[in-house]
Amino acid sequence: xxxxxxxxxxxxxxxxxxxxxxxxxxxxxxxxxxxxxxxxxxxxxxxxxxxxxxxxxxxxxxxxxxxxxxxxxxxxxxxxxxxxxxxxxxxxxxxxxxxxxxxxxxxxxxxxxxxxxxxxxxxxxx
Numbered sequence: 001x002x003x004x005x006x007x008x009x010x011x012x013x014x015x016x017x018x019x020x021x022x023x024x025x026x027x028x029x030x031x032x033x034x035x036x037x038x039x040x041x042x043x044x045x046x047x048x049x050x051x052x053x054x055x056x057x058x059x060x061x062x063x064x065x066x067x068x069x070x071x072x073x074x075x076x077x078x079x080x081x082x083x084x085x086x087x088x089x090x091x092x093x094x095x096x097x098x099x100x101x102x103x104x105x106x107x108x109x110x111x112x113x114x115x116x117x118x119x120x121x122x123x124x125x126x
Contacts, residue, residue, distance in 0.1 A: 031053060032100060035050040036094060048081070
């Protein structure tokens with residue numbers, strides 16, 4: 001079992017930046033694919049980004065591509081989401097999650113993730 005704890009959310013002005021962290025318990029973090037999702041008010045949970053077990057190739061939603069960067073440090077059991085040039089539409093609760101399996105376009109599907117964090121609120125003021 002893996003426990004995930006997100007941090008780093010907050011209130012930021014449009015155009016600003018935030019870095020979210022996802023700290024995992026246990027020694028199996030490196031065996032999982034990590035994904036970030038977000039859920040805005042009254043909206044469904046949407047895919048943001050994913051990274052494979054050893055890092056390297058990453059996958060982003062079109063809405064955040066070129067603005068957000070996902071990374072991980074397996075020595076610290078932590079994943080990150082660097083968010084730049086934030087927009088009001090990025091306002092949401094952000095969740096990290098982990099899953100097994102292969103790194104395919106299926107990583108966009110939240111139903112494939114086994115463990116989730118509690119989420120961290122990101123609010124972007126215009």
